[in-house]
Amino acid sequence: MSTELEVHNLWHEFKSNKNNNWVLKDINFTLKAGELIGLLGPSGCGKTTLLRLIAGFEKPKCGLIKRNGQIISNNHYLLSPERRQIGMVFQDYALFPHLNVWDNVCFGINKNEKSIKRAKWLLNLLDIYEFKNRYPHELSGGQSQRVALARALAPGTSLVLLDEPFCSLDVEVRSRLRSELSSVLKSCSASAILVTHDPHEALAICDRVAVLRSGEIQQYSTPFEMVLNPSNDFIGQFVLQKNILPIQYIDDSCSTCIGKLSVPSDMSISSKSVCMFDQNAIRIKPCLNGLFTVISKEYRINHYVYTVINESLKLKSEMSLDTSLSIGDKCKVEAIHEKNFLVLPQNIKCKF
Structure with missing residues (x-):
């Protein structure tokens, strides 16, 4: 199985000072093609910052990020976000309010026959084709989240970043979308990184989980291995609720x-x-x-x-x-x- 993403010795801070207030400290992990990886941790531990570094919204202070073997970020080089071919689903969906569902999904893609066919296929796959003429204010939270996911996948990207995509949904819709995510990604031959603060969510659907605390990875393993061999008491208390x-x-x-x-x-x-x-x-x-x-x-x-x-x-x-x-x-x-x-x-x- 090929490696989709590599993060090596990544360090980051927002303001350089003598106190070295690192937001991320020596982050190392890999993402294999087809994997769904969870970034799990309490609020303020650096999950979203790490996602922004992978997306190209920030330049790391130290370390590097590789995509398919090519460097896309280090402290001297930053490949722009639009050239990374990485999809992003934001916590608040970030749909364009003046565009309907169809135009939101097709935003930024080439309007050739292949791209239009893929966009229609995604709308059907995510069960939102019947809403293609609706505007964001006419959609429920679950429908908006499906539109955001379709837009992220529409350009044919093989990597999607999901920043707490289910946190504002009700329990039933959240559970349904969560259970569908893996099959949707598999249908699209895509890998994904899911940011969440919910241990049950991460353990339930992710192939591997990286647990962060104060900017450091405490454990990176499969859910089964994490339950069987927690690396420390933080994993036991925060993740396993022991x-x-x-x-x-x-x-x-x-x-x-x-x-x-x-x-x-x-x-x-x-x-x-x-x-x-x-x-x-x-x-x-x-x-x-x-x-x-x-x-x-x-x-x-x-x-x-x-x-x-x-x-x-x-x-x-x-x-x-x-x-x-x-x-x-x-x-x-x-x-x-x-x-x-x-x-x-x-x-x-x-x-x-």
Whole structure:
């Protein structure tokens, strides 16, 4: 499989100063032909900036970007966006309000027979042909997003950049478009990079996911590998929605605020080690002298998710619907002995 895009040692900042406030730090990844890659991370981590660098809207301070083996960006050279043959779908769709659907999709393409045929095919593929004479203000959010995707693919580009394309859509439309995206890209023989802050979205549809935090890639792997072997506690907490518990090594044993961990004797842990576990691996019980306090209670159809806090430590617990704890109640947290707990970064499976 050929390589569509390569990003090597990419660094970027908006204002050069002595403090070196890097927005992106040493970014490295590749995109293979036909792949859908997710750029996942919290707000402000550099996802959209990286997308803008790939699109050619910004010049990197250091490093380079290659497309099909050719350099398109480095700190001395910037191939203009219109010459990169990269499609872009913006968060707010960015449709031209004075043009109808057909003219929006055909904007910027050669009006030859082949291009017109492709544009019609895309409108049919995305199920928006019947709206070709409508204007953007006459479209729903889902329809507008389909038009934006058709416009990005119309020139025959083999790479599309999607900047949080589903974030403003309702749950049902979002789910439907998300599930259709891979098949649409495959039909067009296109690769794509999807920016999102939604871990479920990234893990559900992407072939590989790059997780960013403060401008650095924390892990770049398949969703399966990420779930099986998270690289650090940030992946566990942000991506996998797990609980993270600090570990203290006291009197030759691994202690936590909810009990002692049974770590194999031939394994060693460090002062930076943490314990990661599912929300259903602990239970909470009312206790007047408990270390924890309930701060939230969320209804999830067949169970509640409680959030409890002890000083700055927050834990989440899935509890049955007959649980009577309320917000503000004192409680204790107990580990369920049958459940597995993972010590990171050593990846040691253990129990309480």
